[in-house]
Amino acid sequence: MAEKTNEVRLAFLAALEGVSTVDDLEKIRVEYIGKKGYVTELLKEMKALSNEEKKTFGQAVNVLKNEVNDKIAEKREELKKKEIELENSRMPEFDVSLPANLERGSYHPITLVQRQCEDIFKSMGFTVEDYSEIVTDYECFESLNIPKNHPARDMQDTYYLSNGQLLKTQTSAAQNAIYKKYKDALINEGKAIKAIFPGRCFRNEATDACHENTFFQMEGVMVDKNISISNLIFFMKTMLSEVFQKDIKVRLRPGFFPFVEPGFELDISCLICGGEGCPSCKHSGWLELCPCGMIHPEVLKAGGIDPEEYTGFAFGLGLTRLAMMKYGVKDIRDLNSGKLECLDQFTDDK
Numbered sequence: 153m154a155e156k157t158n159e160v161r162l163a164f165l166a167a168l169e170g171v172s173t174v175d176d177l178e179k180i181r182v183e184y185i186g187k188k189g190y191v192t193e194l195l196k197e198m199k200a201l202s203n204e205e206k207k208t209f210g211q212a213v214n215v216l217k218n219e220v221n222d223k224i225a226e227k228r229e230e231l232k233k234k235e236i237e238l239e240n241s242r243m244p245e246f247d248v249s250l251p252a253n254l255e256r257g258s259y260h261p262i263t264l265v266q267r268q269c270e271d272i273f274k275s276m277g278f279t280v281e282d283y284s285e286i287v288t289d290y291e292c293f294e295s296l297n298i299p300k301n302h303p304a305r306d307m308q309d310t311y312y313l314s315n316g317q318l319l320k321t322q323t324s325a326a327q328n329a330i331y332k333k334y335k336d337a338l339i340n341e342g343k344a345i346k347a348i349f350p351g352r353c354f355r356n357e358a359t360d361a362c363h364e365n366t367f368f369q370m371e372g373v374m375v376d377k378n379i380s381i382s383n384l385i386f387f388m389k390t391m392l393s394e395v396f397q398k399d400i401k402v403r404l405r406p407g408f409f410p411f412v413e414p415g416f417e418l419d420i421s422c423l424i425c426g427g428e429g430c431p432s433c434k435h436s437g438w439l440e441l442c443p444c445g446m447i448h449p450e451v452l453k454a455g456g457i458d459p460e461e462y463t464g465f466a467f468g469l470g471l472t473r474l475a476m477m478k479y480g481v482k483d484i485r486d487l488n489s490g491k492l493e494c495l496d497q498f499t500d501d502k
């Protein structure tokens with residue numbers, strides 16, 4: 153019987169030698185000291201032995217059992233240690249005293265263009281106004297000479313709230329409030345109203361490379377005595393030359409907007425070909441950039457300003473369009489995509 157015990161012992165030691173994972177070790181444990189393991193089976197063979205033999209054999213099997221247990225525990229520790237060492241060897245070595253290598257975020261191209269325009273207008277004495285994205289029908293349409301059922305509303309379908317308010321379709325929606333805010337200073341102190349108000353606009357629009365349901369505009373107004381179209385042209389030309397960092401030629405074409413009279417489309421000389429004509433400007437040499445005009449007397453009146461005494465100009469610069477031109481963005485949807493690798497590349501202010 154002692155031979156048998158020794159056989160099992162040697163087999164166990166040989167098997168243990170070849171074990172290289174904790175899983176394999178567990179298999180061996182079950183194979184030897186599990187319920188039907190070789191060591192356990194040895195005990196069953198005791199039945200056939202005499203009492204004397206039972207005693208020595210029983211002791212020998214118990215010694216073996218303990219040895220197997222200990223060796224397995226020992227091997228388990230050893231394997232775990234090796235696993236940790238392996239894990240550690242895979243870890244990148246780093247120096248905790250070094251400064252963190254943090255990838256810096258970037259500004260959205262529209263933010264960059266907006267800030268640039270704000271700075272330019274501020275330097276020309278304009279205030280920058282913030283305005284709500286949710287407005288009333290009066291602010292967005294009625295006060296701008298666009299009564300109910302006016303066809304100009306067709307192009308500006310938007311998202312309506314159940315309380316009748318709406319997401320503004322144009323930054324012009326802030327005009328009425330701006331006139332009311334500054335009219336007293338204009339009338340009593342002779343301070344010209346010079347304000348710009350950038351903002352997000354919304355329209356119910358089928359989206360494609362040139363159309364989005366969410367886009368940015370920057371409205372500007374100037375109201376004082378004797379304001380004329382020449383003032384409008386001067387400010388627009390100065391601002392655009394600053395934005396594009398080169399002398400920009402502008403031209404005005406007639407355009408209809410119910411809140412300006414006369415109304416214009418302001419074009420700039422094509423940035424790509426410089427006015428020679430190319431596919432980007434449809435070979436005309438001009439790019440349509442900024443609708444504008446002299447503020448309609450009814451709109452001034454609605455803002456509490458006497459149109460007999462004061463005149464003014466207004467413009468609605470497409471900030472999204474400007475950013476696309478400046479950064480050569482071909483698809484407007486990229487700007488709202490939220491894809492960092494896409495937005496990152498336009499940034500010159502990292």
Ligand code: DAH
Binds near residue numbers: 466
């Ligand atoms: N709000 C107009 C639009 O979104 C743009 C516009 C045109 C604004 C003429 C103006 C303006 O201030 O004078 O279509």
